[in-house]
Amino acid sequence: MPRGSSPKRERQYEHIKDSELERGASKQRAEEIAARTVNKERARHGESKTASRSSVKDMSSAKRGGQRSHSGSQGPTKEQLYNEAKKRDIHGRSTMTKKELERALGR
Structure with missing residues (x-):
């Protein structure tokens, strides 16, 4: 101090x-x-x-108290999207990009 x-x-x-x-x-x-x-x-x-x-x-x-935490968050990861697509049995998921997985899942 x-x-x-x-x-x-x-x-x-x-x-x-x-x-x-x-x-x-x-x-x-x-x-x-x-x-x-x-x-x-x-x-x-x-x-x-x-x-x-x-x-x-x-x-x-x-006052801020963590307001800026995760400000650049991009939502779920590609792996999380892939796992959800796997549960829904979406075909072609293994070759999809993150954006394609989001579209296929309706996000």
Whole structure:
């Protein structure tokens, strides 16, 4: 934690670090995530001397809460589509592309 951090930010840092460790992150990675998160919150609340534009303008991590997770999701995998086509006994499924399997399954 940077010098001059408030006790609240110290507690926040420890809480985030502990949470990351519980999720299986390495100690170094947990400390990095905690420091980045706390520094961003300090910047948002005017507690730091300098702040990047993204730290101030971006949606807060607390508010975001995983909204961006899986934003590039492409739906079911080709293997999942193939297995469903197999259950429905769709002929020619082994040579179909993912898009063809989706069409054959009516997706």
